[in-house]
Amino acid sequence: MSLKGKRIGFGLTGSHCTYDAVFPEIERLVLAGAEVLPVVTFTVKSTETRFGKGEDWVQRIEDLTGNKVIDSIVKAEPLGPKIPLDCMVIAPLTGNTMSKFANAMTDSPVLMAAKATLRNGKPVVLGISTNDALGLNGINLMRLMATKNIYFIPYGQDDPVKKPNSMVARMTALSDTVIHAMEGKQLQPVLVERYKDEN
Numbered sequence: 001m002s003l004k005g006k007r008i009g010f011g012l013t014g015s016h017c018t019y020d021a022v023f024p025e026i027e028r029l030v031l032a033g034a035e036v037l038p039v040v041t042f043t044v045k046s047t048e049t050r051f052g053k054g055e056d057w058v059q060r061i062e063d064l065t066g067n068k069v070i071d072s073i074v075k076a077e078p079l080g081p082k083i084p085l086d087c088m089v090i091a092p093l094t095g096n097t098m099s100k101f102a103n104a105m106t107d108s109p110v111l112m113a114a115k116a117t118l119r120n121g122k123p124v125v126l127g128i129s130t131n132d133a134l135g136l137n138g139i140n141l142m143r144l145m146a147t148k149n150i151y152f153i154p155y156g157q158d159d160p161v162k163k164p165n166s167m168v169a170r171m172t173a174l175s176d177t178v179i180h181a182m183e184g185k186q187l188q189p190v191l192v193e194r195y196k197d198e199n
Helices: 016-031 042-046 054-065 073-079 095-102 109-119 138-145 171-182
Strands: 007-012 035-040 087-093 124-130 150-152 155-157 167-169
Touching (some): 007 109, 016 035, 016 087, 016 124, 035 054, 035 073, 073 109, 087 171, 095 109, 095 138, 109 124
Parallel strands (some): 007 035
16 A cells, blocks of 8 residues: 555654654655644643753654644644544654543543544554553553554563563554554554664
8 A cells, every 4th residue: 555645643742762763754654655744742842851842843843744733632623524634643652642542531632633533433553652561551552452443553672671661662663554554454563572673
């Protein structure tokens, strides 16, 4: 399946340390001909960390996609009825947003966009980045894995010695996961040796 002409929502949540791995994958989607609509959480837009300022990340994704960010729940709601997506991606997906999504909470633009996409029967692709995937958030991870029309970028432990509960998606598999998801398939294997990746 070609990504050319596909409308893909791309949600960023607050795992700032993962952005450098995610932005090349956004560029790949754009270069493949997809129309990418960026969606950000309030945290992404307003937080300054050692990885950069929120406003700079917002500017960067706008420059990359050629579209203004969707940064409010009101702006995200039309992605259901009026501006339907072929696929919604959330990468990185923090543990906080994952727990809310798994429990049907819709308190950010990214979650509204995901909810709107599921309402249309279209796929949502998740790229996790969380320190407690094998801890308290494990139940939420498994709930989402068992949910119709939700697909995962293959993921694994990023530091099994120092952070045994932490898991991060292999972001280089993002485009392949999106293509498979739009065909109704989960890219396999979904569990990978993430810590062996070189990023």
